Each structure stands twice: as C-alpha cells, then as structure tokens.
C-alpha cells in the first residue's frame with residue numbers, strides 16, 4: 822500500500838488543488854492532504870477551517886483524508902509512515918522553489934521522503950490561493966477559482982457577495 826501526503830497551506834483550497842488531489846487519488850492507495858498550521862503566519866482561514874473546507878470538497882473521494890501539521894514535513898511524514906509527498910507544478914517559475922524543497926526534504930529525511938510532481942492541468946495554471954485572496958480583497962468574482970461552497974466562505978471573510 823502506497824500512502825502519499827499532499828502538503829500545503831490551502832488558504833483557501835482552489836480548483837487547482839482539487840485537480841491535483843483527484844489525479845493523485847487515482848495513482849496512490851491513500852492520500853492525506855495535510856494543511857500546514859504555521860503559527861508564524863496569519864492565514865485568512867485557521868488550520869481547523871482549512872481542514873474542514875478540504876474535508877467538504879473531498880467527501881466524495883474515499884481514499885482521501887485530511888489532517889493538519891506543524892513543524893517539519895519530514896517529521897509528519899515519518900510519524901504517519903508516508904514516503905511520498907505530492908506537489909503541483911504550475912509553471913517553470915514554481916520549479917526552482919519546489920526543487921529546493923523536494924531536495925531539502927529528501928536530504929533531511931535521509932532519502933525516506935521523496936516528492937512526486939504533478940503538472941497542473943493547464944486550465945488551472947494561473948490559479949493560486951494568493952490570487953483568490955487578491956481578487957476577493959477587491960470584491961471580484963472568484964467563482965471560476967474555487968468550488969461554490971468555498972467561494973461563499975471567502976466572500977464571508979471579506980464581507981461581500983459577488984453579483
């Protein structure tokens with residue numbers, strides 16, 4: 822049984838993340854989407870809120886579970902027995918940063934944690950959680966970026982409803 826983890830901030834989860842989760846769920850026996858609970862950052866949604874949002878949008882995927890972690894990813898992976906970390910690559914601009922993290926995790930875990938990159942489907946290559954928040958800051962339409970349920974929660978945070 823190959824168990825993989827899909828770490829990230831997911832603040833909030835986007836259609837791009839969902840695309841990666843769906844495709845990874847077909848490749849591995851079990852996927853744990855793990856939300857980084859970084860006390861040094863002030864996210865829009867708390868870790869608990871992000872976990873709940875991810876549980877809601879993956880409820881129809883039987884081999885996907887959701888968890889949160891703080892600290893180093895390699896420690897979380899060791900605790901949960903995962904040897905594969907999944908990350909999406911949107912464009913070449915992601916590559917340098919992602920390669921560095923992948924190599925750091927491999928080195929720090931003494932080879933135990935490897936990273937599998939999934940090329941983001943091209944229709945989502947422009948999408949990021951930061952862009953969603955930027956659009957929402959100005960009351961813009963994020964309906965093509967996130968599932969409807971998530972759109973409502975983001976709009977509530979920014980106290981608007983897009984017409």
Ligand code: PNS
Nearest residue numbers: 828829830831857892893894895922925
């Ligand atoms: O969605 P993001 O913010 O791009 O995800 C980044 C994440 C969570 C994958 C990365 O920041 C992470 O794994 N942080 C935990 C600390 C850690 O293990 N860092 C790796 C060594 S540099």
